[in-house]
Amino acid sequence: MSSNEGKIIKKSASLFSLKKLMHTSPFWSLIFWALVWELIGRMGWMTLLPPLSQIWFAFIELLELASFWDAFAMTARTFGIGLGLSIVIGIPIGVLMGISRRSDKILSLWVNLFLSAPITAVIPALMPILGIGDATVIATVILFSIWVVIIDTQAGVTHVQNSLVEMGKIFGCSRWKIIIWIVVPAAMPEIITGVRLSVVRAVKGVIVGQIVIALIGFGGLFSTYLSYFLMERFWALIIVVFVMSFTIIGLVELLERRIAFYAKSR
Amino acid sequence: MSDIILETESIGVVYQQSVVALENVSLNIPSGKLTAILGPSGCGKTTLLKVIAGLIEPSTGIIKVKGQQITGPGPDRALVFQDFALLPWATVLQNVAFGLRARGIPKNEREETSLHYIKEVGLSGFEDKYPHQLSGGMRQRTGLARALTVNSDILLMDEPFSAVDEQMRRKLQEDLLNLLKIERKSVIFVTHSIEEAVYLADQVVILSGRPGSIADIVYPEIDRRGDIDSIRRQPRYIELVDEIWGSLRSYVE
Amino acid sequence: MSDINNQKDTQDIDNLGTGIRSIKSDVLIWRIFSFFLVFSIWEVAGRADISIAFPPFSEVALAFVSMIFSGEFSEAYADSLPPLFIGLSITIIGGVIIGISIGLVRGAEWFIMPLLIIFQTAPVSALIPMLTYIYGISDTSKVVAIVILGMPLVALNSYKGIQATNPSLLEMSESFLASRLNTILFVILPSAQKMIFAGLRLGISGAFIGIVLAELLITPTGIGDLITYNRFIARYDKMFATIVSILVIAGLTLGFMRMVEEWLFPSEKNN
Numbered sequence: 066m067s068s069n070e071g072k073i074i075k076k077s078a079s080l081f082s083l084k085k086l087m088h089t090s091p092f093w094s095l096i097f098w099a100l101v102w103e104l105i106g107r108m109g110w111m112t113l114l115p116p117l118s119q120i121w122f123a124f125i126e127l128l129e130l131a132s133f134w135d136a137f138a139m140t141a142r143t144f145g146i147g148l149g150l151s152i153v154i155g156i157p158i159g160v161l162m163g164i165s166r167r168s169d170k171i172l173s174l175w176v177n178l179f180l181s182a183p184i185t186a187v188i189p190a191l192m193p194i195l196g197i198g199d200a201t202v203i204a205t206v207i208l209f210s211i212w213v214v215i216i217d218t219q220a221g222v223t224h225v226q227n228s229l230v231e232m233g234k235i236f237g238c239s240r241w242k243i244i245i246w247i248v249v250p251a252a253m254p255e256i257i258t259g260v261r262l263s264v265v266r267a268v269k270g271v272i273v274g275q276i277v278i279a280l281i282g283f284g285g286l287f288s289t290y291l292s293y294f295l296m297e298r299f300w301a302l303i304i305v306v307f308v309m310s311f312t313i314i315g316l317v318e319l320l321e322r323r324i325a326f327y328a329k330s331r
Numbered sequence: 332m333s334d335i336i337l338e339t340e341s342i343g344v345v346y347q348q349s350v351v352a353l354e355n356v357s358l359n360i361p362s363g364k365l366t367a368i369l370g371p372s373g374c375g376k377t378t379l380l381k382v383i384a385g386l387i388e389p390s391t392g393i394i395k396v397k398g399q400q401i402t403g404p405g406p407d408r409a410l411v412f413q414d415f416a417l418l419p420w421a422t423v424l425q426n427v428a429f430g431l432r433a434r435g436i437p438k439n440e441r442e443e444t445s446l447h448y449i450k451e452v453g454l455s456g457f458e459d460k461y462p463h464q465l466s467g468g469m470r471q472r473t474g475l476a477r478a479l480t481v482n483s484d485i486l487l488m489d490e491p492f493s494a495v496d497e498q499m500r501r502k503l504q505e506d507l508l509n510l511l512k513i514e515r516k517s518v519i520f521v522t523h524s525i526e527e528a529v530y531l532a533d534q535v536v537i538l539s540g541r542p543g544s545i546a547d548i549v550y551p552e553i554d555r556r557g558d559i560d561s562i563r564r565q566p567r568y569i570e571l572v573d574e575i576w577g578s579l580r581s582y583v584e
Numbered sequence: 585m586s587d588i589n590n591q592k593d594t595q596d597i598d599n600l601g602t603g604i605r606s607i608k609s610d611v612l613i614w615r616i617f618s619f620f621l622v623f624s625i626w627e628v629a630g631r632a633d634i635s636i637a638f639p640p641f642s643e644v645a646l647a648f649v650s651m652i653f654s655g656e657f658s659e660a661y662a663d664s665l666p667p668l669f670i671g672l673s674i675t676i677i678g679g680v681i682i683g684i685s686i687g688l689v690r691g692a693e694w695f696i697m698p699l700l701i702i703f704q705t706a707p708v709s710a711l712i713p714m715l716t717y718i719y720g721i722s723d724t725s726k727v728v729a730i731v732i733l734g735m736p737l738v739a740l741n742s743y744k745g746i747q748a749t750n751p752s753l754l755e756m757s758e759s760f761l762a763s764r765l766n767t768i769l770f771v772i773l774p775s776a777q778k779m780i781f782a783g784l785r786l787g788i789s790g791a792f793i794g795i796v797l798a799e800l801l802i803t804p805t806g807i808g809d810l811i812t813y814n815r816f817i818a819r820y821d822k823m824f825a826t827i828v829s830i831l832v833i834a835g836l837t838l839g840f841m842r843m844v845e846e847w848l849f850p851s852e853k854n855n
Contacts, residue, residue: 095698113717170614171621178831181785181838183792185709186830189800189811190823193637228416231386234403235410236430236481246433250420265705272707273793277800283710291713299714307706314705327419327463 115297120304123297127305132286139282140271143199147206148267152260155211159218159259160249169219180212184270188277198281202274209270210263217259221252257324261317268310336362336397336517337383337485343391344378344543351542352378356392358536358545360485365511365518367532369525371579375543376521377413380489383519384410396485406434409478411488415470417462423449423473424458430481441480448476451513453506468499475507479514486516490523504530508555525579529553529571530562537575547578639821648825656810656822657829663806667723668795671730672837675791676784679735683742683783687776688768693743700743703736712797721803729798734791741783745776781845785838792834 099117106116127133162169162176188205195201225248233243249256275284283306290299337360344353353375360366368376381387383394385404394401396408409430417426424445431441449458452472462470471491478486492500504527511518522528528535529551539546551571553562562568623641630640651657686692686700712729719725749772757767799808807830814823 094694097695098698113714170611171618174615174618175622178835181789181834182831183789183796183834185793185796185800186811186827189815190637190820190827193815193820194635226414226416228412228414229418231381232410232412232416232429233433234386235384235408236433237404237406238433242433247418250418253420268705269707269709273709273797276709276713277797279801287710287713291717303710306710307702310706324420327461 113296115300119297120300123295124301124305127298127301133302136282136286139199139202140275143202143274143282144206144267144271146199147203147271148210148264150203151207151211151214151263151267154207155214155259155263156218156249156256159215159256160222160244160252162215163219163222163252164244164248176212176215179208180216184208185273185277188274192278197278201278202271202282205274206267206270209273210267213262213266214256214259217255217262218252221255221259222248224255225251253324254321254327257317257321261314261321264313264317265310268306268313272306334362335359337519338395339379339383339392340395341392342379342382342389342394344375344382344387345390353382353389354542354544356538356543356545360517360519361534362484362517363515364533365520365531366534366536367528368519368521368536368538369528369575369579370523370538370543370546371540372523374538374540376523376538377489378543379538380410380487380519380521384408384487406481407483408485408487409481409483411471411474411478411486411491413490413493415462415467415474415494417470417473419462422459422461423454423465426462426473427476427480430477434481444480445476448479449473451479451510452476466499467495468503471495471503472506475510484517486518488518488520490521492527493523500527505560507531525572525575526563529568529575535575537579549575636818637820639824643821644824644828647819647821648828651822651825651829657826660806660810660826664795664799664808665806667726667798668730668791670723671727671734671795672788672791674727674731675734675738675787678731679738679783679787680742680780682735683739683780684746684773684776686739687743687746688772700736700740703732704740708732708736709793709797712794713801715798716802725802726795726798729802730791730794733794733797734787734789737790738783738787741786742776742780745779745783746772748779749775777849781841784841788838788841789834792830792837796830 102114103117106114106119158172162172184205187208188201191201191204195204229247229251230243233247238246272283275282276287278284279288283302286302287299290296290302337358339356339358339360342353342356343351345351356379358366368379370376378387382389385394385401385408396405401407418429421429424442427445427449428441431444436444446458449455452475454469454472454476457465457469462473465473471494474491492503495503508531520528520531530553532551535549535551536545537547537549538544549571551567553565553567553571555562626641628640630638630643682696686696711732715725715728719728753771753775754767757771762770796808799806800811807826810826811823814820814826
């Protein structure tokens with residue numbers, strides 16, 4: 066075999082090399098794992114892990130169940146209200162803490178504490194007070210997500226360029242105008258980042274809240290499917306929740322990117 | 332002899348009871364002329380400008396504008412910033428109109444006024460651009476246009492061309508002189524460049540540092556009526572730059 | 585002449601962007617005041633008859649102290665702490681190793697990334713009820729719960745830390761002919777340190793959520809039992825006290841982690 070032929074064979078071999086695969090988008094990695102899942106399911110190694118194809122059929126079934134849509138509505142409702150409140154309450158508190166050193170000194174201790182604390186432990190305490198329904202889940206969502214909004218808003222506010230605030234004063238802006246026209250827009254990139262992170266936490270919050278209560282929403286469905294060993298439906302639901310989570314986060318990331326254009330020129 | 336539009340009387344600024352930034356600075360700023368405040372880094376010249384702007388309250392002394400004492404920022408003084416201080420999410424037009432918007436001027440009127448000054452500083456065609464799309468020189472023109480829209484008698488400029496490259500800087504200096512021929516403003520211009528001070532100013536106040544106080548006041552008396560290009564060739568210009576550098580050296584070394 | 589608000593009102597706006605940070609002795613006083621303020625509000629709110637299930641601060645404090653001395657806490661934690669400790673160790677050590685490996689080995693990223701992203705953003709807690717079916721009602725279930733909630737966060741952040749190494753530092757290392765091992769030890773790891781510790785903090789938080797969920801859902805022994813039992817007999821003061829004890833332990837662990845980070849890598853950026 067001449068050296069030229071040798072080279073050609075080497076080249077064609079490398080076309081299929083693992084290295085090339087590595088440089089492709091991670092999306093293909095997801096496909097890879099989906100195939101692995103299908104395989105494992107079919108081999109029946111783990112009764113808890115049915116093949117992906119069966120889960121797909123279960124998903125179609127789910128879409129026709131009233132119980133699914135009720136749970137979906139409940140989840141969407143409590144998520145939306147909880148997240149909305151977190152943002153609407155959290156941003157002003159963050160602005161306050163960024164502007165007023167006094168309030169920062171009083172509040173930062175608690176905000177930082179609850180940011181990392183296992184809020185889950187508080188849910189059993191909420192149940193007797195707020196009942197087994199929307200209110201407790203909404204409270205859980207707020208308790209999971211508001212702290213990030215506060216902290217990121219505060220960070221954005223404290224990092225506003227000095228000269229922008231001075232410029233506002235020079236041109237005669239009142240304190241409120243400076244806050245609303247200059248400080249909050251200037252802090253927007255950090256605020257949106259905080260909102261994105263809070264969405265992640267809110268999703269966790271709404272699910273955890275429902276799971277701990279175990280009787281309502283998706284949490285209730287998870288519990289039911291497990292106890293009746295309807296694993297295909299269980300996984301279908303898990304995937305639905307995961308996909309919902311990603312979609313919402315993706316939307317917020319889009320928003321983040323639109324705002325990012327001016328973050329660079331600060 | 333022109334009128335005095337602004338006076339500083341014995342201005343002193345002390346931080347945290349021990350650091351003396353400015354000491355006994357008394358100045359007269361003539362109306363319609365450009366006064367440069369010149370000094371090495373850290374001599375307190377920006378602090379002085381901010382006191383005059385009303386952003387910093389002096390520990391001692393007072394500022395008077397047209398005979399009246401001032402206590403803070405006012406419509407009589409506009410500031411052009413070293414780092415441009417433009418709103419990054421707003422277009423050039425919106426940025427220039429900001430001062431007017433703060434005063435409650437309705438949209439049509441303020442856009443009209445802004446467009447006029449955008450043209451005057453040479454930014455026509457860039458009204459809808461954002462700061463991140465502009466060069467340093469263009470950003471500063473925006474800041475200048477903004478300062479002009481509010482029609483203050485006094486224009487304060489804090490090392491406005493220092494964040495810009497050399498060629499652009501020269502152009503901006505020339506354009507400023509041309510602009511001042513049209514707009515009759517009293518300008519206080521802070522700089523650390525001797526050349527810039529002599530080139531632009533009718534009065535150069537030299538500040539020495541630590542503590543910041545007036546070392547000397549020089550009157551360039553350079554003929555700027557004619558061709559601006561020839562200024563840097565005038566013997567008087569070259570002499571003065573040397574002279575001032577000579578006396579400043581002792582403070583820098 | 586324009587009139588601005590007097591100096592005191594604008595003082596707050598003045599401080600904006602100046603980066604002025606408070607002095608250390610000041611902070612302690614404010615912290616104590618803050619505690620006092622919150623506990624007072626709690627006391628008042630508790631007595632305000634909002635709900636029978638919301639006891640005032642004093643009752644909870646008393647219950648807390650009594651439970652320490654009665655041994656209820658020590659008994660319960662003796663049950664709950666071992667799996668927590670094991671789970672935390674696996675989370676920390678395993679997480680950092682996996683994260684660093686993915687960052688360093690060029691092939692690994694492609695395989696592991698989707699898994700890590702899923703585990704980080706999706707509500708993994710939904711899987712916890714399923715653990716009893718695999719591992720039964722046991723400490724193993726608890727450890728697994730802790731690990732699946734905590735480790736991905738540690739691993740992902742360690743990975744990001746490695747990825748974020750300044751390319752010019754890598755070039756520098758190469759130009760000085762440093763071996764791969766030396767580059768890893770002296771350039772990459774130190775520069776990744778901050779993100780690794782951020783990941784540890786997130787992972788530990790996640791781990792605590794894991795243990796709480798495990799206690800509440802899988803098997804109410806130890807701490808979980810204390811909570812559910814006291815709620816059942818309507819001793820809300822004890823229930824709250826137990827919850828507070830969990831929060832305190834989580835807080836102390838995180839605080840300890842912060843101290844370790846400070847000790848290992850002192851930074852000047854502190855206020």
